Amino acid sequence: xxxxxxxxxxxxxxxxxxxxxxxxxxxxxxxxxxxxxxxxxxxxxxxxxxxxxxxxxxxxxxxxxxxxxxxxxxxxxxxxxxxxxxxxxxxxxxxxxxxxxxxxxxxxxxxxxxxxxxxxxxxxxxxxxxxxxxxxxxxxxxxxxxxxxxxxxxxxxxxxxxxxxxxxxxxxxxxxxxxxxxxxxxxxxxxxxxxxxxxxxxxxxxxxxxxxxxxxxxxxxxxxxxxxxxxxxxxxxxxxxxxxxxxxxxxxxxxxxxxxxxxxxxxxxxxxxxxxxxxxxxxxxxxxxxxxxxxxxxxxxxxxxxxxxxxxxxxxxxxxxxxxxxxxxxxxxxxxxxxxxxxxxxxxxxxxxxxxxxxxxxxxxxxxxxxxxxxxxxxxxxxxxxxxxxxxxxxxxxxxxxxxxxxxxxxxxx
Amino acid sequence: xxxxxxxxxxxxxxxxxxxxxxxxxxxxxxxxxxxxxxxxxxxxxxxxxxxxxxxxxxxxxxxxxxxxxxxxxxxxxxxxxxxxxxxxxxxxxxxxxxxxxxxxxxxxxxxxxxxxxxxxxxxxxxxxxxxxxxxxxxxxxxxxxxxxxxxxxxxxxxxxxxxxxxxxxxxxxxxxxxxxxxxxxxxxxxxxxxxxxxxxxxxxxxxxxxxxxxxxxxxxxxxxxxxxxxxxxxxxxxxxxxxxxxxxxxxxxxxxxxxxxxxxxxxxxxxxxxxxxxxxxxxxxxxxxxxxxxxxxxxxxxxxxxxxxxxxxxxxxxxxxxxxxxxxxxxxxxxxxxxxxxxxxxxxxxxxxxxxxxxxxxxxxxxxxxxxxxxxxxxxxxxxxxxxxxxxxxxxxxxxxxxxxxxxxxxxxxxxxxxxxxxxxxxxxxxxxxxxxxxxxxxxx
Numbered sequence: 001x002x003x004x005x006x007x008x009x010x011x012x013x014x015x016x017x018x019x020x021x022x023x024x025x026x027x028x029x030x031x032x033x034x035x036x037x038x039x040x041x042x043x044x045x046x047x048x049x050x051x052x053x054x055x056x057x058x059x060x061x062x063x064x065x066x067x068x069x070x071x072x073x074x075x076x077x078x079x080x081x082x083x084x085x086x087x088x089x090x091x092x093x094x095x096x097x098x099x100x101x102x103x104x105x106x107x108x109x110x111x112x113x114x115x116x117x118x119x120x121x122x123x124x125x126x127x128x129x130x131x132x133x134x135x136x137x138x139x140x141x142x143x144x145x146x147x148x149x150x151x152x153x154x155x156x157x158x159x160x161x162x163x164x165x166x167x168x169x170x171x172x173x174x175x176x177x178x179x180x181x182x183x184x185x186x187x188x189x190x191x192x193x194x195x196x197x198x199x200x201x202x203x204x205x206x207x208x209x210x211x212x213x214x215x216x217x218x219x220x221x222x223x224x225x226x227x228x229x230x231x232x233x234x235x236x237x238x239x240x241x242x243x244x245x246x247x248x249x250x251x252x253x254x255x256x257x258x259x260x261x262x263x264x265x266x267x268x269x270x271x272x273x274x275x276x277x278x279x280x281x282x283x284x285x286x287x288x289x290x291x292x293x294x295x296x297x298x299x300x301x302x303x304x305x306x307x308x309x310x311x312x313x314x315x316x317x318x319x320x321x322x323x324x325x326x327x328x329x330x331x332x333x334x335x336x337x338x339x340x341x342x343x344x345x346x347x348x349x350x351x352x353x354x355x356x357x358x359x360x361x362x363x364x365x366x367x368x369x370x371x372x373x374x375x376x377x378x379x380x381x382x383x384x385x386x387x388x389x390x391x392x393x394x395x396x397x398x399x400x401x402x403x404x405x406x407x408x409x410x411x412x413x414x
Numbered sequence: 415x416x417x418x419x420x421x422x423x424x425x426x427x428x429x430x431x432x433x434x435x436x437x438x439x440x441x442x443x444x445x446x447x448x449x450x451x452x453x454x455x456x457x458x459x460x461x462x463x464x465x466x467x468x469x470x471x472x473x474x475x476x477x478x479x480x481x482x483x484x485x486x487x488x489x490x491x492x493x494x495x496x497x498x499x500x501x502x503x504x505x506x507x508x509x510x511x512x513x514x515x516x517x518x519x520x521x522x523x524x525x526x527x528x529x530x531x532x533x534x535x536x537x538x539x540x541x542x543x544x545x546x547x548x549x550x551x552x553x554x555x556x557x558x559x560x561x562x563x564x565x566x567x568x569x570x571x572x573x574x575x576x577x578x579x580x581x582x583x584x585x586x587x588x589x590x591x592x593x594x595x596x597x598x599x600x601x602x603x604x605x606x607x608x609x610x611x612x613x614x615x616x617x618x619x620x621x622x623x624x625x626x627x628x629x630x631x632x633x634x635x636x637x638x639x640x641x642x643x644x645x646x647x648x649x650x651x652x653x654x655x656x657x658x659x660x661x662x663x664x665x666x667x668x669x670x671x672x673x674x675x676x677x678x679x680x681x682x683x684x685x686x687x688x689x690x691x692x693x694x695x696x697x698x699x700x701x702x703x704x705x706x707x708x709x710x711x712x713x714x715x716x717x718x719x720x721x722x723x724x725x726x727x728x729x730x731x732x733x734x735x736x737x738x739x740x741x742x743x744x745x746x747x748x749x750x751x752x753x754x755x756x757x758x759x760x761x762x763x764x765x766x767x768x769x770x771x772x773x774x775x776x777x778x779x780x781x782x783x784x785x786x787x788x789x790x791x792x793x794x795x796x797x798x799x800x801x802x803x804x805x806x807x808x809x810x811x812x813x814x815x816x817x818x819x820x821x822x823x824x825x826x827x828x829x830x831x832x833x834x835x836x837x838x839x840x841x842x843x844x845x846x847x848x849x850x851x852x853x854x855x856x857x858x859x
Contacts, residue, residue, distance in 0.1 A: 071440065071444055071472075072437070348447075348508050348511035348512065349453075350447040350449040350450065350508040351451055352447055352448065352450070354450050355448075355450050367450055367451070369451055372451070372453070392447055392512065393511075393512065
């Protein structure tokens, strides 16, 4: 029998039995929830962000969630107007203390958010005293946007550096800075965090968005007593954006910090994608809100089976493999050109490829109405592969390389 | 996504197939491949264009879908419940190569219901700019022809012998398969088009009547259907033998009069009407219902949903079987005797083509026999010698424009095709309307 691959990771010197963590959110709201998450198999949790009541009194709006549905697909993303914890700091600290006592081998990351340097110091100390293994600095809550707090901090290089430095002064714990994606380039902010002493970067927080609009009441959703807001969007639909930011951070030689990757992870494959673009640990919330803590079982088993299939002994072997192949579009090898190939035996004659190519590409598909079969006019095909993506039959449309010297491309290249 | 058959609904004669919910309809439309050549649309005899209305549903243009159906098929709502789509549009569905065909009938019903429930504007009343046309018979073919002509600006009058229109849909289909509400929806569209309907106005198809109509109207469309139920000669004269037309009509209008409870019923026939009669008998509390057909189970001409309903209602099938003898007590048949059969030649499912199989004899005690073996033209039409008819069948012979040999007289539906689907009759009525328009336009030149 094959032994199961080891999913241990070390992140900022902290050992995790597996890379899967709850991200800071309602899924890690208090000790009882976190305990159940640990029991379900999660390697760690990032506790719901702590704040100091004297700096900011949290009162949650209601309703505060709206699912993003597309067609018949429900909940492919989630918009929230949630804030940091609204529980008493003493209760939260007591919960963290109890959790570390009961689950000493699990990792507990305390997420904190302050409004002035002293807040960050206080919260860091309290967390360390309670037994937290790490700190996550919440520079990115889209719902708490005062000048000195929330996601605006994450857009402010100076504040990020100062708050990180303040935290580091107060604690010996490793510190990761959580980035907002609501910015053109995340790297300067991450570098500011590094300058302030951050040991790792967590990315991404939610994306400011509008998910739906009530076209009768003329208000976007969630409708909070006649108003709504541009608030944080997360879930599967956000993953492509998360992958982009994580890979950019990973590929920066200047940054060179480990990354806790976040954004739309539901399955082991999603998690693997983040590892391949440079994530070391993986944080999850939206999928848990939708399906519960149990999904970690499938993440663990699926990732292990993949490692067995690929003969990979440690997740470190996979880290960043794909990020390394990301180049600037100007560097693509345009000597390599393909055309589409339609397998006539698999073609069911729906003509979706024909319509797509006619109206959305280069009019390179021929539809034989009598035989109800599509075929490619190679002389016109530019190899965009739109046809392949609209085809409903798996493996029906493939591509083949064409000789760029003897085809139409010869005139364009060289 | 198909609706489940609920025997409770059938027993209470409550409309069984409700429309798909919005969510189910969206899910179903989402599966559609939106084919370039829409083979579903090509297969619809009435040109309803499911390819278009499914696309409209998928892109949340629900009222547009309702308009497409209403514009293309004057009996679109009725068809959405009784059309044998599995043999037409759904049979051609491309996705069958991968999975179950799209539930086109369900989507059609959804669109019609959505339109009704969400204030779809009534059809605009056309301005009459053209000549008068008479339609004899307000069945599917006549209604379809009338609606199309009215839209073109003709002054259309329908002569209907009954107190209500829609013919077979109104009288011959059990209410659990087709509710009054849905029938009313299509009827309202016809009324909105300003078609003049003369109820209780039978017009026998004979020389005098046709001449009279042609004098007053520029063209006549005959859509009288097949009105006389066929009967097996050896069943004639018995008091406990009923034909399916009378049986189903009574079930629809005065079902308390049918004394079927705790009776043993034998239905003869394997088509949709036979299935409707059998399930209706079961719903009325029959002790046992046999469905005796020459066709094997696989060959039954009834559509699969009707066969499914029959199975749900525990109908006992006696396929590939022929009645050879009956025994009576006075004028009541008490027992039937039969044999299993096989076909002599392939693909000819007629009584002349059967060979009885020795050693397969069966005897059944019966209380009631329902004949559902098709219908024939009226005797007056048969005798109308000036109108050319198909030899042996006595149905009206038309050319490919649905024109008879009498100038200005057109015909369509069962009286021309010998008995086919409702949707085919709609298609023929539509096509005949085009021909009538061409004819009258040329006449005016």
